[in-house]
Amino acid sequence: MTKRTRIFIGILLAYALGVGVLMYRLLGDIDPRYRESAEESLVEAAYLIASSVESSSRDGVLQTDSLGPLFQNLYAQRFKADIFGFEKTRVELRVTVVDRSGRVVFDSRGKSVGEDFSQKRDVARTLRGEYGARTTPDVEDQPSTSVMYVAAPIRIRNEIAGAVSVGKPVQAFGQFVDAARRKTMLVGATSVVAVLLLVVIVSMWLVRPFGVIADYVAYVRAQRSFSLPRLGRRALGAIGAAYDEMRDALAGRNYVADYVQTLTHEVKSPLSAIRGAAELLQEPMPDADRARFTGNIVRETQRIQELVDRMMELTALESRRKLESIAPVGLRTLVDEVAASAEVSGTARGIRIEVEPGPDAIVDGDVFLLRRAITNLVDNARDFSPQNGTITLSLKRHRRTVDVVVRDHGPGIPDYAEDKVFEKFYSLARPHSKKRSTGLGLAFVKEIAELHQGRASLANAADGGALATLSLPLADNGS
Numbered sequence: 521m522t523k524r525t526r527i528f529i530g531i532l533l534a535y536a537l538g539v540g541v542l543m544y545r546l547l548g549d550i551d552p553r554y555r556e557s558a559e560e561s562l563v564e565a566a567y568l569i570a571s572s573v574e575s576s577s578r579d580g581v582l583q584t585d586s587l588g589p590l591f592q593n594l595y596a597q598r599f600k601a602d603i604f605g606f607e608k609t610r611v612e613l614r615v616t617v618v619d620r621s622g623r624v625v626f627d628s629r630g631k632s633v634g635e636d637f638s639q640k641r642d643v644a645r646t647l648r649g650e651y652g653a654r655t656t657p658d659v660e661d662q663p664s665t666s667v668m669y670v671a672a673p674i675r676i677r678n679e680i681a682g683a684v685s686v687g688k689p690v691q692a693f694g695q696f697v698d699a700a701r702r703k704t705m706l707v708g709a710t711s712v713v714a715v716l717l718l719v720v721i722v723s724m725w726l727v728r729p730f731g732v733i734a735d736y737v738a739y740v741r742a743q744r745s746f747s748l749p750r751l752g753r754r755a756l757g758a759i760g761a762a763y764d765e766m767r768d769a770l771a772g773r774n775y776v777a778d779y780v781q782t783l784t785h786e787v788k789s790p791l792s793a794i795r796g797a798a799e800l801l802q803e804p805m806p807d808a809d810r811a812r813f814t815g816n817i818v819r820e821t822q823r824i825q826e827l828v829d830r831m832m833e834l835t836a837l838e839s840r841r842k843l844e845s846i847a848p849v850g851l852r853t854l855v856d857e858v859a860a861s862a863e864v865s866g867t868a869r870g871i872r873i874e875v876e877p878g879p880d881a882i883v884d885g886d887v888f889l890l891r892r893a894i895t896n897l898v899d900n901a902r903d904f905s906p907q908n909g910t911i912t913l914s915l916k917r918h919r920r921t922v923d924v925v926v927r928d929h930g931p932g933i934p935d936y937a938e939d940k941v942f943e944k945f946y947s948l949a950r951p952h953s954k955k956r957s958t959g960l961g962l963a964f965v966k967e968i969a970e971l972h973q974g975r976a977s978l979a980n981a982a983d984g985g986a987l988a989t990l991s992l993p994l995a996d997n998g999s
Contacts, residue, residue, distance in 0.1 A: 535715050543708045547701055558688060559653060559670060566672035566686040569615055573674050573684060582674065582682050584617050584626035591615065591628040606699070614667065614687035618643055620680065637685070646671040646683040655690070666690040793820045843971055848995055849887045851924060852880035855913050858891060862898045862911070869952070871905050873898070876914035881922040882995045885972045890992075893968040893976075896961040897926040897988040903950045903957065904930035904986065921974070921991050929985040933978060941978050942966045965990065 569587075576583040594611050601608040617626035622638025637643045645652030658665040669687040673680045797813040797820075805813075859873045866873060883890075894913075901911045905928045912927040931951055933941060940946045947959035962978065969976040974992040981987045 532716065536712070539708055539712060543704065546704055555655075555668065555690075558668060558692075562653075562668060562670035562686050562688060563672070565613065566670050566684050569617075569686065570672040570674050570684040573617060573682075574676060577674070577676055577681065582617060582619055582625055587615065587617070587626055587628070595628075612689055612692050614669075616685040616687070617674075617682060618647075618685070619682045620647065622647060625682070640669075640685070642669045642671040642685050643683050646673050646685075647680055649673065649680060652683075664691065791820075791824070843886050843889075845886055846884050847887065848882050849885050849890055850880050850882055851890075851915055851922060851992075852878075854887065854891055855894065855915065855924065858894045858898055859913055861895070862902065865899075866902050866905075866911075869902075869905075870908035871902055872908075872910045874910060874912050876912060878915050879917065881915055881917055883922065883972070883992045884995045885992065889968045889971065893965045893990055894924055894926070896965050897924075897990060900961055901926050901928035901930070901986070901988060904928055904948075906930060907952070917994075921993050924990040924992070926988040927981060927985060932980040932984060932986050938979075942976065 573582060573584060573587075576586060597611065598609055613628075615626070615628040616624055616632060616637065618624050618637050622636055622640075622643050624632045624635050624637055627633050638647070640656075641654040642652035652671040653669060655666050655668050657663055658667060667687045667689050669685050671683045671685040674682040674684060794817050797816045801810060801813050855875055859875050863873045898911060898913070905911055909929050912925075914925045914927070916923040916925055934948070937946075937948060941948075942962050942965075944960060944963045947956040949956055962976070965976045969990055969992070972992050974990065977989045977991070979987050979989075
C-alpha cells in the first residue's frame with residue numbers, strides 16, 4: 521500500500537468516525553426536539569380548554585355540555601393545510617375531562633366516559649397541583665400508536681375540581697421528524713462526498729512532505745557519527761524547501777492569472793493605437809500624415825516590446841528565492857558609476873546629477889542587480905524632474921544598514937498614489953511628456969531590495985520633490 525493510499529484511508533476513516541458520531545447524535549436528537557415543541561403547544565391547548573370549563577362550571581360541578589357539539593363538529597370538518605410540503609386534512613386533537621376523583625366526565629371521542637383515570641400520570645400529578653404529562657400507546661407494544669398527553673387543572677373557588685387532558689398522536693408530527701432525518705442524512709452524505717474529494721487533494725499534497733521526511737531518516741541512518749547541528753541544519757533546509765514548494769504550488773495559479781490579466785490590460789492600449797493607425801494607413805493621405813501614423817506604429821510597437829522585456833526580467837527575478845552570487849559591493853563606487861551614466865541621458869533636458877560626498881559603505885550582494893536598482897531610481901527621478909533640474913544621490917549610514925537616497929525636485933507623489941507606486945504596471949504620467957512608463961521599474965527595485973534582505977520606499981520630501989530610498993544591510997566587515 522502506497523503512502524498516498526495510507527494517508528487517504530487514514531484521513532477518511534477519521535472523518536467517517538467523526539461524521540458517524542455527529543450524525544448519530546443529531547438523528548437521535550431530532551425526535552425529542554419535535555416532541556418538546558409539540559408538548560409546548562399541548563400545554564397551551566390544555567389550559568385554554570380548562571379555562572373554558574372553569575368559566576361555565578358552578579358550585580363545584582363541572583359543566584362540559586358545550587364541549588360535545590364543539591368536538592363533534594370539529595372532527596367532522598375536512599380541510600387542506602400545506603405545512604412545509606405535508607398536507608393536513610383533519611383535526612387529531614383529543615380532549616378528556618376528569619373530576620376531582622379522576623373519573624372521566626367528558627371524552628371528545630366518547631370512548632372513556634365513566635372510566636377511572638386517577639392512575640394516569642398526567643391526571644394524577646395535575647390533581648395534586650403538579651405538572652402532568654405522559655406518552656401512552658393506544659395499542660400495547662406498538663410504539664407507532666403512541667399519543668402525547670398534557671393535563672391542566674380546572675380550578676373552582678381556588679380549588680382543583682378536576683383536570684383537562686389534551687392528547688395528540690405522535691404520528692401527527694412523526695412525518696416532520698422523518699423529513700428532518702432524511703435531510704440530515706442528505707447533508708451528511710453530501711459532506712462525505714465533498715470531504716472525499718478534499719482528502720484526495722490533501723493526500724497528494726502531503727505525500728511530498730512525507731517523502732522529505734523519509735529521505736531525511738535515510739540520511740540520518742547513513743551517518744557514521746551523530747552531529748546535532750549538522751542534522752538540524754539539514755532538517756531546517758528540507759522543511760524550508762518543502763514549504764517553499766508547497767507555497768509556490770498554491771500561489772502559482774493566482775500569480776499567473778494576475779500577470780495575464782494585468783498584461784492584457786496594459787497591452788490593450790498600444791494595440792488599439794497600432795490597429796487604428798494601420799487602418800488609417802490603408803486610406804489615401806498626405807505623406808506627412810502617413811509618416812506620422814507610421815511613427816505611431818513604431819513607437820507603440822517599441823512600447824509593447826519594452827513592456828514584455830521588462831515583465832520577463834521581473835518574472836525571472838521574482839522566481840529567485842535567494843541571490844545566486846554574493847560578493848562585497850562598495851556602494852560609493854557604484855553610485856558614482858550610475859551618476860556618470862545618468863548625466864549623459866539627462867543632458868537633453870539640462871538635468872544635472874550630483875553625488876553628495878561621504879564615506880563608503882560595503883554590502884553583500886549582486887553588483888549587477890544593485891546597479892539596476894539604483895539606475896531605475898535615478899531614471900524615475902529624471903522622468904519627474906523639471907527642466908534644468910537637479911537630482912541628488914547620497915549614502916546615509918546607520919548602525920546596521922545603509923540607505924541609498926535619490927532626491928528629485930519634481931511635483932512629488934500624489935496622495936492617492938503613495939501606496940501604489942511599487943505595484944506592477946502602476947505608473948503616473950510624466951510631467952514633461954504626459955506619457956506613462958511600463959510601471960515595472962519600481963517593482964523591479966522592490967524585488968531586488970527584498971532579495972538583498974532590504975527594502976525600498978518612495979516618499980515626498982518636506983520641501984518638495986520625492987525621496988527614493990534603497991535600504992540595505994551592511995556587510996559584517998563593512999566600514
